[in-house]
Amino acid sequence: MRDLAALLEVVGPAVLVGHSWGGLLAELTTLARPDRVVGLVLVDPYHEEMAAAVPRALRAASSAMLAGMVLSKVVGLFPRIAAGMGRSLAERCTPDPGVQTLLVDAYLASYATLAQVAAIGAENRLGDSSVREVRAARVAGTAPDIPMRILTASTGKPPKLQELARELAERSAATFPRGKHVVVSESGHYIHKDQPAAVLAAIEAVIEQ
Secondary structure: OHHHHHHHHHHOOEEEEEEOHHHHHHHHHHHHOHHHEEEEEEEOOOOHHHHHHOOHHHHHHHHHHHHHHHHHHHOOOHHHHHHHHHHHHHHHHOOOHHHHHHHHHHHHHOOOOHHHHHHHHHHHHHHHHOHHHHHHHHHHOOOOOOEEEEEEEOOOOOHHHHHHHHHHHHHHHHOOOEEEEEEEOOOOOOHHHHOHHHHHHHHHHHHHO
């Protein structure tokens, strides 16, 4: 969060867009430095109360999956998996073959090193260990009167957690005078992959306001 705040000192005020853990960082930075943010879009953001509600068995399964991703990178299988995911994303975003190629290249570059793949699991562990700190940051912050959209997924979580995610999103949106919560149909946690047009529409709406 401090890194993002420092960046905004140079390039801000700006519209912030963040997904998952990045969504939480964007939200907390906005609360801490409302003078440097003119709009906010949160894409299925991480919320500390979700971490507290995830059953231990599900948390263990998630950790095992993330460890498997790191292992696949070590043995050389991950690039093939990532390439397929990148192509799927690119095809949803544009029909232009040239732009598709650029998107796939960018996607693969984001997972080029072992550290980049391992960072996914590191974010999860950091989220689990920082619940108290994040709660305190919310209490200390101030939500500015800026256009704000928070998008949540419609699938991908157990029913109770899915409902909790929506409740937390409604709560977050309500703290902003111009906040709005949108549930994106036919979308999992990676809304920008499943329904990129919905994310683009949210960003355009915030910029227009």
